[in-house]
Amino acid sequence: MLGTGTEALERCPTTMSTHTFTAMGVYFHVIKMKQSFILWIGHEEPKIESLSTAISLPPRPPAGSKLMGNADWTTTFAKKLSVKTKHQVFIFADELEPDEVPLSEKVVFQKLSTDLTYS
Numbered sequence: 001m002l003g004t005g006t007e008a009l010e011r012c013p014t015t016m017s018t019h020t021f022t023a024m025g026v027y028f029h030v031i032k033m034k035q036s037f038i039l040w041i042g043h044e045e046p047k048i049e050s051l052s053t054a055i056s057l058p059p060r061p062p063a064g065s066k067l068m069g070n071a072d073w074t075t076t077f078a079k080k081l082s083v084k085t086k087h088q089v090f091i092f093a094d095e096l097e098p099d100e101v102p103l104s105e106k107v108v109f110q111k112l113s114t115d116l117t118y119s
Contacts, residue, residue, distance in 0.1 A: 017090060019115065023107040026100055029106070036087050041104055042094030054078035055088040069093070073101045084112060085113075 015034040022028065029040040037045045050069025062079040066072065074091045081089045096104060100108045 004043075014074065019111075021111060021115075023105075024100065024103055025094065026104055026107075028104075028108065028111070036088045036089065037085070040092045041096065041108075041109065043096075044094065046092065047094065048092050050074050050093045051087065051090065052080065052093075053079045053090045054082040056082040056086055063104070071095055077105055077108075080111075081108070 002058050017032045019030040019032065020028065025043065027040075027042055027044070029046060029047075032036040042049075042086040048068070050071035052064060052071075052074035053067060054062050054064030054075065056079075062082045064075045064079040064082070066075045069095050073096070078089045078091045081091075
């Protein structure tokens with residue numbers, strides 16, 4: 001416990017974990033939190049060229065927005081991931097080649113079904 005006198009603060013258990021993997025020359029970094037996660041996708045060390053977010057709000061379609069950058073695919077992908085995980089999703093990305101986008105989506109969905117669990 002932290003604090004003095006009658007006031008005390010208790011440490012909360014961490015609810016954050018990270019996962020890193022590569023496929024087809026594309027790097028993926030996931031920061032998983034309690035009810036959301038951040039996914040970075042790119043070719044080099046993480047840098048922010050595009051940022052999108054989405055949240056699933058059943059029974060309505062997911063809401064998503066591109067906050068910065070030119071990678072339009074990130075908003076669509078964020079919406080798909082928010083529906084799949086029922087969590088808010090943030091995607092940071094480098095520019096990918098057009099053929100890398102569907103392959104990257106496939107890799108992430110495979111990882112979600114095998115290595116990354118969301119409750």
